[in-house]
Amino acid sequence: MPIEFMDTLDKFLNQDRIQINKIICVEKFCRRLGELGLYVGAEIEIIKNDNFSPLILKIFDSHIALGRIEAQKIYGTKI
Numbered sequence: 351m352p353i354e355f356m357d358t359l360d361k362f363l364n365q366d367r368i369q370i371n372k373i374i375c376v377e378k379f380c381r382r383l384g385e386l387g388l389y390v391g392a393e394i395e396i397i398k399n400d401n402f403s404p405l406i407l408k409i410f411d412s413h414i415a416l417g418r419i420e421a422q423k424i425y426g427t428k429i
Contacts, residue, residue, distance in 0.1 A: 355427070356371050356372065356425040356426060356427055357425065357426070357427075358421060358422045358423070358424060358425055359396070359405060359407075359416070359421035359422075359424045359425075359426060360399065360401075360405065360418050360421040360422050362396045362399060362426070362428065363396065363399060364396055364397065364398060364399055365395065365396065365397075366395070366396045366428055367393060367394070367395050367428065367429045368393070368394050368395070368396065368426040368427065368428060368429065369391065369392070369393050369426055369427055369429050370388060370389065370390055370391065370392045370393075370394065370424060370425070370426045371390060371425050371426050371427055372390065372424075372425040372426075373388070373389070373390060373423060373424050373425070374423045374424075374425075375423055379420075379423075383420075383424070386409065386414055387409040387410055387412070387414075388407075388409060388416075388424065392409065393429065394407050394408060394409045394426075395407065395408040397413060402418075403418075404416055404417050404418065405417075405418065405421050
């Protein structure tokens with residue numbers, strides 16, 4: 351079975367399904383991400399990543415925009 355490596359969300363492609371494995375953040379940012387449904391163990395889908403504008407993510411039944419700098423603090427693996 352191939353070994354999956356963690357990478358930041360901004361590195362994944364459109365339609366990739368990701369499991370969040372690690373988040374590097376301060377308390378206020380972590381709280382905001384948690385309120386959006388982004389926490390360690392959550393499964394998301396990359397809806398749009400065009401490599402220069404905010405990422406569009408699908409979490410549960412919602413779409414959210416996440417800035418590229420924020421996305422670089424969230425690590426996941428493709429599922």
